[in-house]
Structure formats: C-alpha cells, structure tokens
Amino acid sequence: MTPRETGGVEGWGDLLPAHLLEQVADLEWVSWSVLAAALPGRHGSPLPGGGEDFLRHRPYQLGDDLRHLDWKLFARSDRLQVREFHEAGHLPVMLVVDGSPSMAYEPSQGVSRLRYSAFLAAALARLALNQGDRVGVALPGPDGVVLLPPTLDGQRLARILHHLDRMEPLPTVPPQELLERGLALLRSPGRVVLFSDLLDGEEPPHGEQAEGKAKPPGPLLAPLALARTRGHEVTVLRLLSPEEEGLRSKGSGRYHDPEDPRVRGVGDPGGDPEYERRLKAYYRHWRQELAEAGVAMEEAHTGEPPASVLARWLRGARHEAHPITR
Amino acid sequence: MTFARPELLVWGVLLALLPVLLHLLRPRPRDRGPLPTARFLSRSTPARVRLSPPDALDLLALRCGALLLLALGLAGPVMEVGRNGTTRLIVLDGGQGMASIWGEALSTLKAASEEGTGGSMWIAGQGAPPQRLLPGPDGIGFAPDLTRPPEPGDPESRYATLLQAAARAAVELPDVDSVELVLVTRPRWSAWAGHEGEIRERFWPGGVDVLAVGEAGGGGAGASSWTAPWEVPEDSGYFRFLPGLGEVPSWEGALTAGLEGDGRRVSEEGGPPGLVLSLHGWGGAVGPETVWTGVLAGDTLIVAGPVGDSLRDSRLPWEWGAPPPPADAEASPPGARDAPSEAWLLLEPWGEPLPLPGGWVEGLPAQDARILGVGGSGRPLSAAVQLGQGCVVYLALPLVREGVSPGPSVLRALRTLARGCNPLPEVVVPLDAGALSLLSGTPTVTPTTWGHLAAAVGGSLFWTRLLLGLALLAIVAERTLAWRRQVSPLHRQFGGSGGSRQPEREDTGG
Numbered sequence: 001m002t003p004r005e006t007g008g009v010e011g012w013g014d015l016l017p018a019h020l021l022e023q024v025a026d027l028e029w030v031s032w033s034v035l036a037a038a039l040p041g042r043h044g045s046p047l048p049g050g051g052e053d054f055l056r057h058r059p060y061q062l063g064d065d066l067r068h069l070d071w072k073l074f075a076r077s078d079r080l081q082v083r084e085f086h087e088a089g090h091l092p093v094m095l096v097v098d099g100s101p102s103m104a105y106e107p108s109q110g111v112s113r114l115r116y117s118a119f120l121a122a123a124l125a126r127l128a129l130n131q132g133d134r135v136g137v138a139l140p141g142p143d144g145v146v147l148l149p150p151t152l153d154g155q156r157l158a159r160i161l162h163h164l165d166r167m168e169p170l171p172t173v174p175p176q177e178l179l180e181r182g183l184a185l186l187r188s189p190g191r192v193v194l195f196s197d198l199l200d201g202e203e204p205p206h207g208e209q210a211e212g213k214a215k216p217p218g219p220l221l222a223p224l225a226l227a228r229t230r231g232h233e234v235t236v237l238r239l240l241s242p243e244e245e246g247l248r249s250k251g252s253g254r255y256h257d258p259e260d261p262r263v264r265g266v267g268d269p270g271g272d273p274e275y276e277r278r279l280k281a282y283y284r285h286w287r288q289e290l291a292e293a294g295v296a297m298e299e300a301h302t303g304e305p306p307a308s309v310l311a312r313w314l315r316g317a318r319h320e321a322h323p324i325t326r
Numbered sequence: 327m328t329f330a331r332p333e334l335l336v337w338g339v340l341l342a343l344l345p346v347l348l349h350l351l352r353p354r355p356r357d358r359g360p361l362p363t364a365r366f367l368s369r370s371t372p373a374r375v376r377l378s379p380p381d382a383l384d385l386l387a388l389r390c391g392a393l394l395l396l397a398l399g400l401a402g403p404v405m406e407v408g409r410n411g412t413t414r415l416i417v418l419d420g421g422q423g424m425a426s427i428w429g430e431a432l433s434t435l436k437a438a439s440e441e442g443t444g445g446s447m448w449i450a451g452q453g454a455p456p457q458r459l460l461p462g463p464d465g466i467g468f469a470p471d472l473t474r475p476p477e478p479g480d481p482e483s484r485y486a487t488l489l490q491a492a493a494r495a496a497v498e499l500p501d502v503d504s505v506e507l508v509l510v511t512r513p514r515w516s517a518w519a520g521h522e523g524e525i526r527e528r529f530w531p532g533g534v535d536v537l538a539v540g541e542a543g544g545g546g547a548g549a550s551s552w553t554a555p556w557e558v559p560e561d562s563g564y565f566r567f568l569p570g571l572g573e574v575p576s577w578e579g580a581l582t583a584g585l586e587g588d589g590r591r592v593s594e595e596g597g598p599p600g601l602v603l604s605l606h607g608w609g610g611a612v613g614p615e616t617v618w619t620g621v622l623a624g625d626t627l628i629v630a631g632p633v634g635d636s637l638r639d640s641r642l643p644w645e646w647g648a649p650p651p652p653a654d655a656e657a658s659p660p661g662a663r664d665a666p667s668e669a670w671l672l673l674e675p676w677g678e679p680l681p682l683p684g685g686w687v688e689g690l691p692a693q694d695a696r697i698l699g700v701g702g703s704g705r706p707l708s709a710a711v712q713l714g715q716g717c718v719v720y721l722a723l724p725l726v727r728e729g730v731s732p733g734p735s736v737l738r739a740l741r742t743l744a745r746g747c748n749p750l751p752e753v754v755v756p757l758d759a760g761a762l763s764l765l766s767g768t769p770t771v772t773p774t775t776w777g778h779l780a781a782a783v784g785g786s787l788f789w790t791r792l793l794l795g796l797a798l799l800a801i802v803a804e805r806t807l808a809w810r811r812q813v814s815p816l817h818r819q820f821g822g823s824g825g826s827r828q829p830e831r832e833d834t835g836g
Contacts, residue, residue, distance in 0.1 A: 102362035199362050244363045253358035257365060265367025266355050274368040282366065 031122030037307035063229035092150035092190030099140025099170035107241035117195035118164040138182030140170035189231035204285040225293035242303035338397015392800035399793030419511035
C-alpha cells in the first residue's frame, strides 16, 4: 500500500533518509515515523495471511495443510487449489536479522545494513503489534544471539526496540543458524521476515559450467525453504549499499572482503560492467531459487529511505507475496 | 676481513636491489579498503594503477636484508685473516750450520726487525710458533727460545723444514694480509733448487728476502730475491730455440731469457702444437742436463729441467705418506704420453701460479684436471689447473744424475700420473679420486686463497653459519609479517573475536 493508495502525502518517506534517521538516535520514534511515512492514514492490515475473510486461491504446494484444500473446486476443475484468507490478528511474526560481518559494512554515506535493518524491523514490529500480531525476533547482539519468542504484551515493542538498537555483528553465528533458531520459536504458521545481504553464498556457474543442475545459491536457502514448507510466509529483504549496487562510484582500486581479507578484487564497483553482470547473476540465482521455494524477495539498498522500502514491500506483499494458508 | 668467494657479494647486492626495483616499478591499484561484494570485482579488470614508492618499508628491508645476508654468508667471510698492512715474518735458521755464526745471525735478525714495514712483525724458528717481535733492550731478547744458539743434539735444519716452519708460521699468524718473509740463514744455494717454488708458492707476491749470514754454502750462485712473478707470454703458440744459456746463473733467469728469446712455430717443427722452449747449454751439455720447457697448445704445460744435487733425496709422492697408485697404474691408456726418455728430467722449477689465460692457478686441481706429474716435494703445488680444456702440470723427479737411473717405480708413476694428460685433445681422462687425494695433501697458500686457507683451518664457518642463520631468521620474519598483514584487517574489524563462540542469550520476553 503506497501513500497514494492510503491517501498519504506521496514522497513523505523520502524526507526521512536513513542517515537522517540515524541522527535521531531514538528507535521508537524512528519506527513510528517510518511506519507513518510508509502507511499514512492506513486503517486495515496491509499484510495478507490467515483470517476469516477469503482472499484468493493458489495452487497446492507440498507441505500445505490438506484441510485448506478447496475440495469443491477440485471436484469441478480437477485442480488442487488452496484457499487463503486475511489474517484477523494474533499472527506470529518472526523478524530475523542476519548477523554476518558484511552486514556491519558501513558505506561512505548512509548507515550500515545492520542499522538499516533495525529501522525497518522496528517499523514492522510496530506495525504488526498495532494490528494485534505476536512479534518475536532473532537478532545478533553484543552478548550473543537474542531470541524473543512471538508474544503480544505491553512491553514487547520496547523490548524489541531495545535489542534492535544494540545489534552487533556475530561472526561466529552463521545467518542460517540464526534463522533456524528463530524458526524454532514459531509454534504455528506465521510470518518470517529475514533481513540479509545474502552474501554468504556462491556465485552461480556460467558458461560451460552452468550446464546441469545449479548448486543452491547459499546455505540460507535450506532453512528458508523449510520455513515455507512449514506453512510460514517467508520474505527476504535483501539489502545492499548503493556502492555495492554500483549506483555510486567508490573509486577504482583494490578491495577486500571484510569477512575474508584474502578475497580481493580490483576495479570500480560503479563502473565495472563485469562486476554488475556477476552481481546481478548472483542475485538472479537467489531470486529464482527463492521463488521456487515459495519465498518472496524484496531488494533494496540503504540509500533508499526506509519508509519507501517498507511501503514498496508492503504493497508487494499485499498483492504478490505468498500469504499464509488456512 | 676477506671473502672466499667475493664475486658472490656483487650478485648479492644486485639481488638485494631486485625487491626495491620490484616495489618501485610494480604497478599496483590503490587499496580502497573493505567491500563485502569485492569477490564480484574482476581481478583482471584494469584498475587505475600508479608507480608507487614502497608502501611496506619493513617488509622491503627484511627482503633486502635476507638477500644480503645470504650473499654475505655464501661469500665465505673470513675474519681471522686479512687485516691490514704487510706482516714481516722473520725466520731464523737454527740449524747446526748456524752455530758458529750465531752472533752475526742475531745481529742480522735485529737489523731486519728494525726495518719496519708498517705492519706487525713476527719471528719464528723451526718447530716453534711465531711470536710477535716487540721492542726490548736488545730488540730481540724477548724470544730466548727462538734466539738461543743451536746446540749439539738439535735437529739439523734443512731448507725444507725451514720453509715448512715459515709456511706454518704464516698460517698461524692471527692477522695476515700478506707476508713478507725474511730468512736469516747461511745459504747453500745448491740446496735451494727444490724449494724455490715452494717459497714462491707460499709467499708470493709478498716476496722473500734471504739475508745471508756468513759465507754462502757451496753449489750456489748467490742470493736470490723474487718479487715479481715469472710471466708466460700470451703468444704461447711459438717455438723458441735459445742456445748459449750456460752462463745464466739461476732457473728463473734461464726461463726468463728463454721466453724472451726468439722462437719458431712448433708447427714448423712438426711437433705438438704449442710452445716448446728449449734451453740449451744451461747447466751443462745437451743431454741429460738439457733443460726442456714446454707449453703444449694451451692444453698441457710441462716443465723439465736437470737434476740437481739437492734433488737426490727427493722422493715419490707416496713415499711421503701419500697412498700408492692403484694396481693397474702401469696400464697406459691409449694415446697417453709415452714415458720420457732417460735424458729428461721433469723438474719443479717454481711453484707460483702462472698467469695463464685460464686464470690464476689455485692450490688444488679442479675435478676434471688431468695430471702429468707432481712436484718434487711430493705435493702437487699448482699441479693442475683448468686451462680451458687442458691442464698445467709440473713435475720434479730425480731421474738421471751421475749414474743414478730412474727405477721402474718412477716410470710407473709417470705413466700413471700422465695418463689422460696427453697433449692430443682426443684423450681426456678425468682426475680420479685417488689422484685427488694424492694432490690434496697440503693446502697451497696463494694470495687468492686466503679465504680457502681460513676455511681450511675452520675460521670462516662460524661467520658463514651466523650469517646464513640470520638470513633464515629474516626470511621467517618477513613471511610472518606478510601473513599478519594479510589477516590483520579481519582482526581489526572484529577485534579478534572470531575464535570463541558467542553465548546465546534468550530473552523469553516476560
């Protein structure tokens, strides 16, 4: 739901870029302002899911509950379709933030992916709690993994914002492990949102090596697909910096991977067509694999105002993402 | 300080410059720091490069230092010998023949000690280590053991032992660049013929002065002093025929005169190619006392001379303790030189290295050198050298003199030692191990082999090992530093927390 759809002032979110929000130093206000900019004047839940109101049919997937099959439709059309409904409330939502060191990369302008994830997650948590959903988190913290099971109480938002505000990279905990721990806290089908750069994978083969079955793009794919088969609605918010996207020149020279300094590259991310080709191929591979697994993927960069990213994603989630089956 | 292989120092300096040049000239992209998506950059993408000064001076210094230390160590530093100045070594003949003129000998010794050369001055006697000559009441009274007159029962001195004492003293001197040897003796020149070369070999070019005390002994023709090497002319492809040298008083005079005389090409004589120098008339009539000197086509050099009285008791090498030739020594390989006729005497007239095109003669023959003979003292002297494809051979054996004929063992020795050293180029027999051991009995001391000398006495191994060890340490330090540089960005970013697993903290959320 865009501001135009919600009757809000279009472009208001653009007035709140991430580096400006960073100056506020109050995540509660940030969450409120981002949400308000993304959904001005909203009254209904923008998120699809379970509930009493029928939303749509979709093809049956492995793992779907047979109780949700529309047997009448099957008798008429000989097609297996699942009925989906709006979620009325109390839907568990799990927010997972990738804690790998690359998430702490700070671009020359703006904020790190970790901080940007905190802005988005704070706004999402506020949104979900406002509409009665139970919200939990799996976050990298200064003292280790922070796990909050999905609950709904008066202190939940403050507690989540507290941990979001103190996030630090956790090199020893791979993101798939963090995700698995977060999924373990979901006892019923819910909504899972992963904030990650998905950079823990491998480049897809190309040329002659591309023949045959491609390998999974990364170790995160398995727990994401597993979450989907458990009936969760899963969304990956892939974040990069504008420099990594090639939108802004960082200058030509020698760069190294902060997670493994032995991995080096030479060139300019902003002007190297080979870099652009390989980067796009890499995330295209991710997108294809995630789509096959039924996982939605929203791509954003930290140069965008968080409110715009949130609004775009919610609009897509409303119309395109795989909702929770009932 | 000197080096056994100084040429390696030049290579070491050139090698040490190599890392500097590489650092300066290697184009490198500017280091831009971390980028999580760096792996998508193409390594072959031409980045903006620059010719930059060295950015890791410590690594560069370690690399250069390691190379320099390696070169220094491999060059064989010698700290024990070779300081500065010329050391004057005065050797006093303490034989029985000096007893009657001992006072005159001490006066001569004192006079010699007062002629300072600027370097240290040492005195040595037979069988005694050298002692530094210090000023005293009478100048030499501090060394009574060396300056006491000979007494009955003392061993008789021969020039061989006297010279051996001098050579040993030269080796034992603690700081020697060059040695000026002064012999205080009653010369008996007939006894010098077999030892001139030995003196030359050991002390050239420092020179040897013989201070004659008393009336010279019989058989000689006056004192000798050699301060410059005898030179072989570079155009050694000529035959020279030099009659009328009977009045030439000494070996070197005869040889010098002979080589400076006119000559004809060997090829015109139909003989082997090269220079054949024939000194007729010196020392007597043509025949057994004819002097023959030949340089054969840059392949083999033979020096021949007459028998002197002093060589009467010269012995074959293995009679000096060297191993005898193998059993099949008599077998002469095909093409080997025939045994010389009885009219020939192959003699060692001098022992200093020859400035031949192949370079200065070192003390020991090369592995592939070929042997024609050995020196009369039982040592090879500069017995064989590399001259391109050939060798240089000296031979000194008492073959014929006043009715003394060479025995069969002498001829066997000649055949054995001469095998493979045929002037004809098609016969090449490498020096075998037995001949090498025969030749390696006594190290020869020449100005170019001080390093070898020190190595022989074990002096240079310490410094060589020390420098090579330091070079190894430098290499290890360089590798360690380079490795730390490579991984340090990770440590800086995450504070080295990658080792332990972070504890899990679960907030139940109340």
